[in-house]
Amino acid sequence: MKRAGLVAFAVLALAACGGQPRTPGDVVALYFASLGRDPMRSLPITTEAFHRAHGLGPVTTAEARAWRGGAQIEIAAPERVDRAQLAWLAIQNRGEFARVASELVATPKDVQEAGEVATVTVTVARGRAEPFQQSFRLIREAPASGWRIDAITQSGVGPDNEVAAFVAHPTEPVRRAIAERVRPPAQPRTKLR
Numbered sequence: 001m002k003r004a005g006l007v008a009f010a011v012l013a014l015a016a017c018g019g020q021p022r023t024p025g026d027v028v029a030l031y032f033a034s035l036g037r038d039p040m041r042s043l044p045i046t047t048e049a050f051h052r053a054h055g056l057g058p059v060t061t062a063e064a065r066a067w068r069g070g071a072q073i074e075i076a077a078p079e080r081v082d083r084a085q086l087a088w089l090a091i092q093n094r095g096e097f098a099r100v101a102s103e104l105v106a107t108p109k110d111v112q113e114a115g116e117v118a119t120v121t122v123t124v125a126r127g128r129a130e131p132f133q134q135s136f137r138l139i140r141e142a143p144a145s146g147w148r149i150d151a152i153t154q155s156g157v158g159p160d161n162e163v164a165a166f167v168a169h170p171t172e173p174v175r176r177a178i179a180e181r182v183r184p185p186a187q188p189r190t191k192l193r
Helices: 003-016 024-034 039-045 048-054 061-068 078-091 095-103 162-168 172-182
Strands: 104-114 117-126 132-139 148-155
Touching: 024 039, 024 104, 024 117, 024 132, 024 148, 039 148, 048 148, 095 104, 095 162, 104 162, 117 162, 132 162, 162 172
Parallel strands: none
Antiparallel strands: 104 117, 117 132, 132 148
16 A cells, blocks of 8 residues: 555544544554654554653763763663653654655555454565565553554564664664664774874
8 A cells, every 4th residue: 555545544544433543453554654744643552661662762962972982871761751752753753754654655464353452464665675574562451442552573674674664663773773884984093193
């Protein structure tokens, strides 16, 4: 399904169910329709555990310097989920993120529902890059409550599709892997006499 078709599907699904996605598939469609376009819509369909797991967070200048020096920094402490939510939304406001998000094609592959837990697997493709699989674990508090994304896993991600995979599910480990791969090699320092 093309991006425009996915957005239209999500809008129709939401209109049909009074503005709230009813099925796990509707939640995943809304997730992809919101990426890079309207990230605030992803807040009600994701859990606090989801925000803590992606590891993204706004960093101060001191934290950025510490990371460049090789230090491991904890950005999103469990009691500060708001920082994780802020980072999740902020990264989507970058122009390149939105452009790549608009090129993603997510095709539903499998939906499994067991009580208050569901799994939705989609195939995600971008241009000529190799497609990859993205599986969503969704939960709900009770049969009448809404589904929320609790976790995402990806498989089939490699160098040719890692940027698309990052946009489909931004995480700090993937961001760092991409940064390490594209960072120019360090220049040897010369001594001045």
